[in-house]
Amino acid sequence: MEPKIQEKVWDPKLESNIRKKWEDSKLYEFHSDTDGYTIDTPPPYPSGRPWHIGAAAHYAQIDMIARTARMNGKNVYFPIGIDRNGLPVELYTEKKHGIRMRETERGKFLDLCKDALDDLEAEMIQIMKNLGLSCDFDNYYRTDSEEYRALTQATFIELWKNDSIYLATRPNNYDWVTGTTIADAEIIYEELPTKLVHMKFKVKDGEEVIIASTRPELLCACKAVIVNPEDVRYTDLVGKKVIVPISNQEVEIQAHHSAQIVFGSGAVMVCSYGDHNDVALFRELDLEEVIAIGQDGRLTEAAGAYAGLKPKQARTKIIEDLESKGLVEKIEEISHRTPISERSRTPIEIIPMEEYYLKQKGSVEKMRELGAQIKFYPEMHRQILMNWLDSIKIDWPISRRRYYGTEIPIWYCKKCSEPYLPEPGKYYQPWYLECPAKKCPKCGFTEFVGEERTFDTWMDSSVSPLFITKFKKDEEFFKRTYPTAVRPQAKDIVRTWLYYTLLRCENLTGEKPWSEAWIMGYGLDEKGLKMSKSKGNALDPLPIIEKFGADTFRFWSASEVNHGNDFRCSEQKIESTKKFLTKLWNVSRFLSSFPIVESADLADTDKWIISELDKLVKDCKAGFDEYNFFIPAIAIREFTWNIFAAQYIEMAKARAYGIGFSDAERDGAIYTLHKVLSTLLKLLAPITPYITDFLWQTLYSDKSIHTEQQAKEESNEDLTQHTQAISDFNSKVWNEKKEKGLHLPDSIKIEIPKELEIFKKDLVAMHHLEI
Incomplete structure (x- = not known):
């Protein structure tokens, strides 16, 4: 008997013909007249060569969720978007055109970013189609579209009116090269060689305490010395005063558990703002801040003779001066894990900045309650959210000093500084457009200045379940699709995208945005290292899919490792x-x-x-x-x-x-x-x-x-x-x-x-x- 299947082998080239049949027949069309099973799909980010193989594997499995739900009789709403805001595209545009953002006219820079994204987006969409994703490509959204940005601004306006947002000056991560506050997600860590300087601090009764630090340029900002309460070497010194070398101010030795007995000398100077631990200690110990480094990345007048120097220059000069005064016991060459700005590849500083904040401290228990109601797949990754909730000590700084992002929709009266927020529903660019108000509602003055800052990109990303379900736009559609069924995402953004979405959607709707969270592990290279474009170990999925076919790729993705764990590619x-x-x-x-x-x-x-x-x-x-x-x-x-x-x-x-x-x-x-x-x-x-x-x-x-x-x-x-x-x-x-x-x-x-x-x-x- 002749086999009905004539082809002797499966030819992956058949996949494109099959996909065209799916598209022509609208096989995966969502029926909006009945309740839907909504997937809050992560919008991928096109930056440089789009996607590495681990990300493609992630999206292949998200599609498996959609296909499984359909075969279980569910009316699947599977939207897809492209995340087009923020830092990565700015970096890519600067590199591509050999320019710097702040040295380029803002409108021109935005156009260059958009053009770069359009090119990268096309390839990303093609990869997703080749993979066989059954999402709604005919209506895919962009987070930099006027419609999406208008929603982000509308939610900000609503939260501002609800007194959930305020303006304040607080310590933030700062990239002094580009002049912007940056999020933790925009920081990378590198092991850099540095000097651990063991300095002699004089106790008032004549003793000496050796304090080791990698940042002697911050001596002028030292306001306390801490030692571990179990460190018997310093038991008799707790409560005494020491004189800080070079700057000569008196500070108290205090006991605190964060001092590590085994690091350096075990005694640590607390400076504003050496690192995030210093920031926390300053709050806890109620210390008076000293701003040692300014927004220009140089030491301020508080540094005395060292004012105007960059931190590295000041460090070298201060070490020389300490040595000449006999105040150095020894200097060790060490490798130090240093926070680096992804944008400028420069060590960040922590300095006080005026930013907009969204209140979150008072919502932690509510978020914990909602987090407990969500079904996590796998269960072990629930703990990432809970650990993050345990760590929240300050409100969320939501403003950024960069260009390619959703603008903060505020104008300020030039005379009395009264803020004016427009009616929600439109997309506003205050840095470019005139204020919709004719006069200040407080003082009657007719001139305004527009806000130039943009939102943290998570302000946009965190409303994805609201945007896809047409929140405030189509009430019937929203009722049939929200809350969404499942949020699929990677584990590294549980503390950001998942948490911020939970926070924002509860603030705006009073309920959680999804009932399930599906969390995938990292795609690693053959040596077990996390793949990234910066490391150069990220495999491009497109030629692999073209060579072996999407089904081979997808079956590998499913069969490689138990869900939720990291996997080697x-x-x-x-x-x-x-x-x-x-x-x-x-x-x-x-x-x-x-x-x-x-x-x-x-x-x-x-x-x-x-x-x-x-x-x-x-x-x-x-x-x-x-x-x-x-x-x-x-x-x-x-x-x-x-x-x-x-x-x-x-x-x-x-x-x-x-x-x-x-x-x-x-x-x-x-x-x-x-x-x-x-x-x-x-x-x-x-x-x-x-x-x-x-x-x-x-x-x-x-x-x-x-x-x-x-x-x-x-x-x-x-x-x-x-x-x-x-x-x-x-x-x-x-x-x-x-x-x-x-x-x-x-x-x-x-x-x-x-x-x-x-x-x-x-x-x-x-x-x-x-x-």
């Missing part, structure tokens, strides 16, 4: 996954030579494989229910390779051909072969959508497999207790034939175990047993 691992799809293709091609049988009486061999199939369906359902695609991927591969192909097909082959069997017995085998294969294709459909749809429409239907309901358990008879015995017996026969130099079609005399008597007829035919 390599082209060799992906290529090896292709073997399974080849096996599936070969099995399907073989079965395609047999006609479809609608019903039949089953032999015990058929009942056995169907009971194994039911076990597989049950195991796969457990994995699908938790969006853990590792479980079904591994289970399906094991079943297909080692049970279905290696055992059942060989046992039923003679019967399927009707050699020595009745027509009824033949039909039982053929029915079962197709029953198993069609079920396998359904189970695999969310993971490998292309090959399964091709095989399904070639063998079983003129409709897509992605319109089918997922397979369910059917058998009431469990014969899986025989599986190991079947496998052992078959291996025994094959091995004995090999030892005797016999070929597989040769006959051999071996007794069938009593336990396997119910399968005797198939085993005899399979092995050509002499009975």
Whole structure:
């Protein structure tokens, strides 16, 4: 019999034709007239070469969530967007055009950023399409669109009116090269060589205390010395005063648990603002701040003779002066983990800056309560959120001093500085546009100055579930799609994107934005290091997908590691996954030579494989229910390779051909072969959508497999207790034939175990047993 599938191998080039059929038929269209299962899909960021392989694997699995939900009968709303605000595009634009943001006219710089994003976005969209993502590409959104930015501004205006936002001067991360406050997410850490200077501080009664620091240029800002309360070396000194060298101010020695006994001398100077620990200590100990470094990145007048020097210059000069005065015990060359601005590659400083803040301290317990209500997949990543909530000590600084972002919609009266916020609903650019108000509502003055700052990009990202569900725009659509069902994302942004979204959406709607959070681990390189463009170890997914096909890539993504854990990426691992799809293709091609049988009486061999199939369906359902695609991927591969192909097909082959069997017995085998294969294709459909749809429409239907309901358990008879015995017996026969130099079609005399008597007829035919 000629196989219905003519192609001898699965050709990944077929994927583009299959995808076009999906697009033309609008296969994945959301029906907005009924309640939806909404996925709050993370909008990927195009910066430089878009995406590395780990990110592509992440989005492939998000698509598996959508496909699983559809096959479970849900009306899936699967929007997709592109995140186009903030620092990365500014960095890319500066590098591409050889310019600096603050030395370029703002409007021109924004245009250059937009053009750069358009080019990068096109490739990113193509990668997502090639991957087989079943999202709504016809209506994908951009976070820099006027519509999106208008929503961000509208939510700010509402929160301002609710007294949830205020302006204050507080310590912030500061990139002095580019002149902007930056978020923790915009900081990278590098191990840099530096000097650990052991300095002599004089105690007022004549003793000396050795204090080690990598930042002697901040001596003028030292307001306390701390020692660990369990450090017996300093027990008698707690409460005494010491004189800070060079600057000569008197400060108190205090006991504090944050001082590390084993680092340096165990005594630590507390300066404003050496690092975030210093900031926290200044608040806790109620110390008076000294601003040692200004916004120009140079020491201020507080540094005395060192004013005007850059920190590195001042450090060198102060060390020289300390040595000349005999105030240095020793200097160690060490490697120090230093916070670096991703933008300028310069060590950041912490200085007081006037910024807008969104209140969050008072919401921590409410966020903890909502976080406890959300189902986390996997559960272990809930702790990331809880740890972050435990660490919140200040409100969220939401303003940034950069260009490519959503502008803060405020004008200030030039006379009395009264803020004016416009009516929500439009997109405002206060730095460029005239104030909508004709006169100040407070003093009547007619001139205003527009705010030049932009929002932290998380202010935009954190309203994604509101934007996609048409909050304040289409009430009926919003009711059917919000709260959303699931938030899929990577674990490194739980403390930012997940938390900020939870905070903002609760502030604006009074409820949590989703009931489930699906958290994926990092994509690592072959050595187990986190992949990043800056390290140069990020693999480009596009050529790999084009070479091996999306289904090979997707099956590798699902089968590589248990969900939630970090996973290693390599082209060799992906290529090896292709073997399974080849096996599936070969099995399907073989079965395609047999006609479809609608019903039949089953032999015990058929009942056995169907009971194994039911076990597989049950195991796969457990994995699908938790969006853990590792479980079904591994289970399906094991079943297909080692049970279905290696055992059942060989046992039923003679019967399927009707050699020595009745027509009824033949039909039982053929029915079962197709029953198993069609079920396998359904189970695999969310993971490998292309090959399964091709095989399904070639063998079983003129409709897509992605319109089918997922397979369910059917058998009431469990014969899986025989599986190991079947496998052992078959291996025994094959091995004995090999030892005797016999070929597989040769006959051999071996007794069938009593336990396997119910399968005797198939085993005899399979092995050509002499009975």
